[in-house]
Amino acid sequence: MPGSQQSEPDVFLIHNVVIGMKKLVLFILLWTIACQLFSQNWGQVGAINNTPSGMLNDTVSGLLYLAGNFRFNGVDTVDGFCAYDGSSFTSFGRRFDCVSYGCDPAFMVARYNGQLFLSGPGLTIIDGVDVKGIGQWNGAEWSAGMLGLYKHENDSNPYLDNYCIRDGVFYGVGLFRTAEGDTCNSVAYWNGQKWTGLDFLPYSDNSLPRVTSVIFYQNQLYVGGNFSWAQSGGADIARLDSTGWHMVGGGLKGGLSFVSDMQVYEGELYICGYFRKADGNLGNKIMRWDGQQWKEVGAGFCSPNVIPRKMMVYDGKLYVVGIFDCVDNDLLVSNIATWDGERWCSFGNSYFNNTILYIAEYKGEIYVGGGFTEVDGQPCRFFAKWVGDHSTDTCSEPISAAPEPKGEGFSLWPNPVRDILQLIAPSPVESVSVFDAVGRTVIRSEERGVARTSVVVKHLPAGVYFVLVRAGGKVWSGKFVKE
Numbered sequence: 001m002p003g004s005q006q007s008e009p010d011v012f013l014i015h016n017v018v019i020g021m022k023k024l025v026l027f028i029l030l031w032t033i034a035c036q037l038f039s040q041n042w043g044q045v046g047a048i049n050n051t052p053s054g055m056l057n058d059t060v061s062g063l064l065y066l067a068g069n070f071r072f073n074g075v076d077t078v079d080g081f082c083a084y085d086g087s088s089f090t091s092f093g094r095r096f097d098c099v100s101y102g103c104d105p106a107f108m109v110a111r112y113n114g115q116l117f118l119s120g121p122g123l124t125i126i127d128g129v130d131v132k133g134i135g136q137w138n139g140a141e142w143s144a145g146m147l148g149l150y151k152h153e154n155d156s157n158p159y160l161d162n163y164c165i166r167d168g169v170f171y172g173v174g175l176f177r178t179a180e181g182d183t184c185n186s187v188a189y190w191n192g193q194k195w196t197g198l199d200f201l202p203y204s205d206n207s208l209p210r211v212t213s214v215i216f217y218q219n220q221l222y223v224g225g226n227f228s229w230a231q232s233g234g235a236d237i238a239r240l241d242s243t244g245w246h247m248v249g250g251g252l253k254g255g256l257s258f259v260s261d262m263q264v265y266e267g268e269l270y271i272c273g274y275f276r277k278a279d280g281n282l283g284n285k286i287m288r289w290d291g292q293q294w295k296e297v298g299a300g301f302c303s304p305n306v307i308p309r310k311m312m313v314y315d316g317k318l319y320v321v322g323i324f325d326c327v328d329n330d331l332l333v334s335n336i337a338t339w340d341g342e343r344w345c346s347f348g349n350s351y352f353n354n355t356i357l358y359i360a361e362y363k364g365e366i367y368v369g370g371g372f373t374e375v376d377g378q379p380c381r382f383f384a385k386w387v388g389d390h391s392t393d394t395c396s397e398p399i400s401a402a403p404e405p406k407g408e409g410f411s412l413w414p415n416p417v418r419d420i421l422q423l424i425a426p427s428p429v430e431s432v433s434v435f436d437a438v439g440r441t442v443i444r445s446e447e448r449g450v451a452r453t454s455v456v457v458k459h460l461p462a463g464v465y466f467v468l469v470r471a472g473g474k475v476w477s478g479k480f481v482k483e
Helices: 008-039
Strands: 042-044 052-058 063-068 081-084 089-091 108-112 115-119 134-137 142-144 159-166 169-175 187-190 195-197 210-217 220-228 235-241 244-247 258-265 268-274 286-289 294-296 307-314 317-323 336-339 344-346 356-362 365-370 383-386 411-413 420-424 429-435 441-446 452-456 463-471 474-482
Touching: 052 108, 052 356, 052 365, 063 108, 063 365, 108 159, 108 169, 115 159, 169 220, 210 258, 220 268, 235 258, 258 317, 268 317, 307 356, 317 365, 420 463, 429 452
Parallel strands: 159 210, 258 307, 317 356
Antiparallel strands: 042 383, 052 063, 063 081, 081 089, 108 115, 115 134, 134 142, 159 169, 169 187, 169 210, 187 195, 210 220, 220 235, 220 258, 235 244, 258 268, 268 286, 268 307, 286 294, 307 317, 317 336, 336 344, 356 365, 365 383, 411 420, 420 452, 429 441, 429 463, 463 474
């Protein structure tokens, strides 16, 4: 009623509502700030509409070149190939093989003898020029580059997946049968004037080896991909010396195995792809070769169906990207991790909702491209730059710190521990429980039936703790100090 006073209960109710609204507004504000801070580990670059599958940090032009399935960068048409200068994008002609949403992918971008080369399946006509699978850009116009590769008569164009340059010679691998009439089976070299085939593994008339990576290691040419050699029973990785081709360390085992990338790091050859210990390989999805034998890279990748796609050596570390969720026995990561020769580490602890296909360093910064559309729940589409810090990174224990299991005993290390406690039991672990000094359960986890496992203790306060492990129907216990 006009002129009447509100009763005490009404005033009290209004007061509570106002206080409640203030708390809600404050909560929303803090949550928004937290999400923004968390999502700042990675920042979207440009507005390309599909997946990049190749990158080149070109030291000649000072540009970062991108190739892939994308057709647009925002409203600009780029047709699967463009350059980035750190702030803006430049397109390079119109492709005939693009449709409304994208283009057939180009996998390889290369700089050789002052020219740019672009290649991939389906690459045909650029700016009205038939480039026949390999386009050459001289700074002003496109032409057909490195002519002389052939697949089959009346078949689609040959193309290159990857390359390396040594002593001024360009070594190319991909999908093609002959080079200047020489049998090559997807491996050949170009001296600036013509191709020469390297007479790779013999195949039938209707199939070709798919070779996706090439590198020199200890002065020998190594190639990797998806191929087999009936004479040796090995597959997917081979080397060339003065006597011919040889499988490396017996090749990979498993009917679905393949090598996706190779890099030389700290004097050893690293390979990644799809191969498993369960099929007879030494490592899970990643291994290293010292010229004589295969070695593990920690415990490799955990889940059975994950695939590391690309590696990069930068700033003293090996970077690995792909689609995976953990490495080295349960160190949680999301499609990107680093290895320093002794241990694995997460990279920013961000969550990518889809695969990372490529990683590159440009002007001292890390860029990734792939099929992701969100990072940490925030929109971030296809191409991103690292803008965060590493305060939340988590690392596994160095491999040199791992003790050898003794007899039928139970081991835990390191002790004292800061981040991750490693455990080895004499039989597959069923559960792990951690108790504080007064007997309260602070960690409990069900395990996947492996004898070696790990527990993240980084969040625990410093002090003395006890661990209880159930394995093989028995109970094992130990004590550790959290620093």
